[in-house]
Amino acid sequence: MKKFVNNIDNILTESLSGFGKAHTDIIKINHAPDFIARANKSSKPKVSLISGGGSGHEPLHGGFVGYGMLDAACPGQVFSAPTPDQMEAAANEVHNEKGILFIVKNYSGDIMNFEMGADMIEHDHATIIVNDDVAVEDSTFTTGRRGVAGTMIVEKTVGSLAETGANLEECKNFGDHVNKMTGSMGVAFTSCTVPAAGKPTFDIAPNEMEFGVGIHGEPGRRREKIKSANELSKEIIETILDDIKPNKGEKVLMHVNGFGGTPLMELYLLFECGQKLLNEKNINVSRSIVGNYTTSLDMAGGSFTITKLDENIVEHWDSAVYTAALRWKM
Amino acid sequence: MKKFVNNIDNILTESLSGFGKAHTDIIKINHAPDFIARANKSSKPKVSLISGGGSGHEPLHGGFVGYGMLDAACPGQVFSAPTPDQMEAAANEVHNEKGILFIVKNYSGDIMNFEMGADMIEHDHATIIVNDDVAVEDSTFTTGRRGVAGTMIVEKTVGSLAETGANLEECKNFGDHVNKMTGSMGVAFTSCTVPAAGKPTFDIAPNEMEFGVGIHGEPGRRREKIKSANELSKEIIETILDDIKPNKGEKVLMHVNGFGGTPLMELYLLFECGQKLLNEKNINVSRSIVGNYTTSLDMAGGSFTITKLDENIVEHWDSAVYTAALRWKM
Amino acid sequence: MMKGKNIFDSIEKIQNNIIDNKEEIERLDQQIGDGDHIFNILRGLEEISKLRESLIGEPIDKVFKQLGMKIMTTVGGSSGALFATLLIGMAKNYNSQSTDQENIAKMFYEGVEAMKKRGKSGSGEKTMLDVLIPVSEILCECKNEKNSKIVADKVKKVAEKSMLSTKDMLATKGRASFLGERSKGHIDPGARSSQLAIDAVCNQFIN
Amino acid sequence: MMKGKNIFDSIEKIQNNIIDNKEEIERLDQQIGDGDHIFNILRGLEEISKLRESLIGEPIDKVFKQLGMKIMTTVGGSSGALFATLLIGMAKNYNSQSTDQENIAKMFYEGVEAMKKRGKSGSGEKTMLDVLIPVSEILCECKNEKNSKIVADKVKKVAEKSMLSTKDMLATKGRASFLGERSKGHIDPGARSSQLAIDAVCNQFIN
Numbered sequence A, B: 001m002k003k004f005v006n007n008i009d010n011i012l013t014e015s016l017s018g019f020g021k022a023h024t025d026i027i028k029i030n031h032a033p034d035f036i037a038r039a040n041k042s043s044k045p046k047v048s049l050i051s052g053g054g055s056g057h058e059p060l061h062g063g064f065v066g067y068g069m070l071d072a073a074c075p076g077q078v079f080s081a082p083t084p085d086q087m088e089a090a091a092n093e094v095h096n097e098k099g100i101l102f103i104v105k106n107y108s109g110d111i112m113n114f115e116m117g118a119d120m121i122e123h124d125h126a127t128i129i130v131n132d133d134v135a136v137e138d139s140t141f142t143t144g145r146r147g148v149a150g151t152m153i154v155e156k157t158v159g160s161l162a163e164t165g166a167n168l169e170e171c172k173n174f175g176d177h178v179n180k181m182t183g184s185m186g187v188a189f190t191s192c193t194v195p196a197a198g199k200p201t202f203d204i205a206p207n208e209m210e211f212g213v214g215i216h217g218e219p220g221r222r223r224e225k226i227k228s229a230n231e232l233s234k235e236i237i238e239t240i241l242d243d244i245k246p247n248k249g250e251k252v253l254m255h256v257n258g259f260g261g262t263p264l265m266e267l268y269l270l271f272e273c274g275q276k277l278l279n280e281k282n283i284n285v286s287r288s289i290v291g292n293y294t295t296s297l298d299m300a301g302g303s304f305t306i307t308k309l310d311e312n313i314v315e316h317w318d319s320a321v322y323t324a325a326l327r328w329k330m
Numbered sequence C, D: 001m002m003k004g005k006n007i008f009d010s011i012e013k014i015q016n017n018i019i020d021n022k023e024e025i026e027r028l029d030q031q032i033g034d035g036d037h038i039f040n041i042l043r044g045l046e047e048i049s050k051l052r053e054s055l056i057g058e059p060i061d062k063v064f065k066q067l068g069m070k071i072m073t074t075v076g077g078s079s080g081a082l083f084a085t086l087l088i089g090m091a092k093n094y095n096s097q098s099t100d101q102e103n104i105a106k107m108f109y110e111g112v113e114a115m116k117k118r119g120k121s122g123s124g125e126k127t128m129l130d131v132l133i134p135v136s137e138i139l140c141e142c143k144n145e146k147n148s149k150i151v152a153d154k155v156k157k158v159a160e161k162s163m164l165s166t167k168d169m170l171a172t173k174g175r176a177s178f179l180g181e182r183s184k185g186h187i188d189p190g191a192r193s194s195q196l197a198i199d200a201v202c203n204q205f206i207n
């Protein structure tokens, strides 16, 4: 394993420090317990959005702290949910009269630790559980679907609504709505390497891909032979559409997300494949975003996320945002 | 080799198409000859900036076309300089009364093809040659230093100056100045894989790194055993400082650039190392940018770029920019 | 009577047993999870070992509570939340009037109940609970058995058997649940680490 | 007299010889360059082969010019610029009044001169010019030799010898120059592909 590292036990702390120093205009870092908060609290009362999860998915979530998105993010160890005291400390730091809204990806560890954190705070609070990964069949007997690249879209749009002064319930409901409008699915060509492990999480043959992979390199729907970009886009997009069922002519946001190890050139090629498919199906890609936003360390591969757009979602997607990883109109 | 690809001969065309469709607000694509131009020409006459080079370094250069940066970019085949007809066609499309300024990385192929392109156009023109890579010793007997990650900084600042209506000579001189204030050097842990080749460009042992690597995976200063992030940062930063010789207390911009295959977490860790070193040396990191901007496909590794800042450079760095890969204040 | 020293001695044994089986646990979570389980467990054990000096003389419930808090604030992931819940749940149910045997049975039972609530899960879902629930049951059954060697032997066997039983289960909770049918054929990493911990404690009484 | 057909037949031979040595050329540019040289060359050859039908009956200077333009607009990289410059330079110096022998010597000489200007380089810099300059010189020397087999044989030998000589040179131009001392010990990829092209053309006369 080759990495920029001094001491494997300190990578998170050093990386967080660097992140803080590189973006003093946007964020500040609290160490022990670790969290990233906006450099400046909003002068107007607002619902405070806190997300978090295991590290290794950067820029998610720390890269999304700032005006128009999150108020704080709690980074856990690589691929391990953060601990409740992080959420408690972050909440106490950023609360701003209108309550705390936690945004949590649907994984047991995240859910449990965020619940324990929520139990520890006194402010009003609510939680949005993001579960956009259509690769995993949902059923009442299971943990349900994972939260993946759609999380960024929930954080952006709810973050925008919160800036308008909307209350906790409105923000929570809007987040649940955006989550419901959103479906994602990905494919991996290689495994990632967790720094502490020092070797790839899984073995995969040179001609195989993991279809429906999770963002921790955990196995997906099935292992299969590599397919052309057109073929795999078709399978992924059709699975997503089966789930979110857009109408003919409906407007959508299409997000092509890279897992970290795949060049931008390929991600745009994937966008081209997806765009063509949706065009054929008479679905209108009216917003788009392509890049490495929800990564799995150095894993090669990527995912599609599609969100059905109504006027509210478009408005809150287009609105100004000023974070380390997403920035526009300011 | 595992990639999102339909037909290896079409990757550039398909990727360019996708890029165009994902950013209709910013750019438009011309095929055969290939170039990327701003979606809307500036209504005020201005010097038109055109850059380009081999593909595989995305988002450089296409991701930097838009308000406040380039007017057009000419993408060649992977790692091969673009052809003169691309530059000719781009120049004829984007010229806007005040002449054409080419921004070219210092590689024989780029220089020659841009020269041939320049010979073909009738508009006034000038060329900035970027050669920020301090890994390569400069001497009058050689081709000189390579142009690497500092190119983005030249494109941003000169792009900003051009928006003010500055003339061709002013823009050219300012670009040369920024280039002179800038030094870069990088290290690679793995080779990249050129899609047409289908296998890594070079072999490298699990405990080795290529010190002073170029952005095409071409060999650097020397092959050596892997060092800690602190140690290698020290060597790189001292080599850069030896070259650009900042004064005590001088303000600099520090850019940590990822080559594509290295997670953001590590790039911020590298920033932390560099920041500490400059701090110790009493050099003031007053601007910073961390991310994958000048990549080498999927190569793991990264580079430092340091630019000495004067008032002009800061002003043109901070000013509004609206491109696919760099966007702020609009 | 149970003392702080017993608890920290047990922690040391647990730590050794986990380290001895590090590769296996690592591999299990790589196969059906995300590969971090062993690091979570080791981090937690290392952190709580450090409390030996400061807690060794404290009352049992306080010891368990502090161990739980430490796990809660340093481990993260599913296992951090769950083991913290177990230990804090145990702390709450210590009764200085009861025998060790009674205390252990009651504390463990209530701790596991708290875990079930926290994890919204129960038996047969291919998790650590598939080890911890049967262990809690056998401890209750043996509440009046004076011979700790006999109890330890029974517990050890139950833990091992139930750990192995997770191999052919279909995961419905935790990260392995995303795998569906593909989760079958692999032992659950949390079940394995829990069983190794129980095993280490039991061996103290058996040998 | 030289005909369009001769040129396109030569191109076919060149293409075959390059394809036969594909792996070697690829490896050379991976060792001291960026690995694209073989793809640049093959793309250019494929593109110009396609012009056979449309150009085969055209005047020689027009053929060379069109070949040069095609290379210029499809190849890219250093080799695209340089080979385009060679061919366009050759086209400009064709004289329908001269003998083939004279024409080839003059055209090649002027083409190589144009390349030197374009590349700001000359002999001994570890580039394709280390093959092309000596070849241009021997062609000039042999301007009056009527036996094309003898000429071809001489040219072939000069090309091979000078190609090999690039192995121990220190690169001062092109991408290999960034390597400094490390460029030594590898043949220059452009020198090798140029030599293979010349070899293929010469063999037409020898066999």
Ligand SMILES: Nc1ncnc2c1ncn2[C@@H]1O[C@H](COP(=O)(O)OP(=O)(O)O)[C@@H](O)[C@H]1O
Binding pocket: A079, A080, A081, A108, A109, A110, C029, C033, C034, C035, C036, C037, C038, C040, C041, C076, C077, C078, C079, C080, C082, C118, C119, C120, C121, C126, C127, C128, C129, C173, C174, C175, C188, C189, C190, C191
């Ligand atoms: N909801 C749950 N209920 C009970 N146990 C669970 C639950 N979710 C996960 N587990 C247990 O946690 C173990 C994984 O722990 P760990 O790898 O540390 O955390 P994570 O799953 O968050 O990566 C699983 O093997 C399983 O035994």
Ligand SMILES: Nc1ncnc2c1ncn2[C@@H]1O[C@H](COP(=O)(O)OP(=O)(O)O)[C@@H](O)[C@H]1O
Binding pocket: B079, B080, B081, B108, B109, B110, D029, D033, D034, D035, D036, D037, D038, D040, D041, D076, D077, D078, D079, D080, D082, D118, D119, D120, D121, D126, D127, D128, D129, D173, D174, D175, D188, D189, D190, D191
């Ligand atoms: N300035 C130059 N003068 C002469 N030949 C050059 C020059 N620069 C490069 N070359 C030749 O070009 C070859 C490389 O071509 P190619 O790989 O296609 O382009 P690039 O170097 O741009 O990747 C080198 O092996 C060398 O022979």
Ligand SMILES: [Mg+2]
Binding pocket: A054, A079, A080, A081, A109, C034, C036, C037, C077, C078
């Ligand atoms: Mg985990």
Ligand SMILES: [Mg+2]
Binding pocket: B054, B079, B080, B081, B109, D034, D036, D037, D077, D078
């Ligand atoms: Mg090249």
Ligand SMILES: [Mg+2]
Binding pocket: C029, C033, C034, C035, C036, C037, C077, C175
């Ligand atoms: Mg795990």
Ligand SMILES: [Mg+2]
Binding pocket: D029, D033, D034, D035, D036, D037, D077, D175
């Ligand atoms: Mg090359």
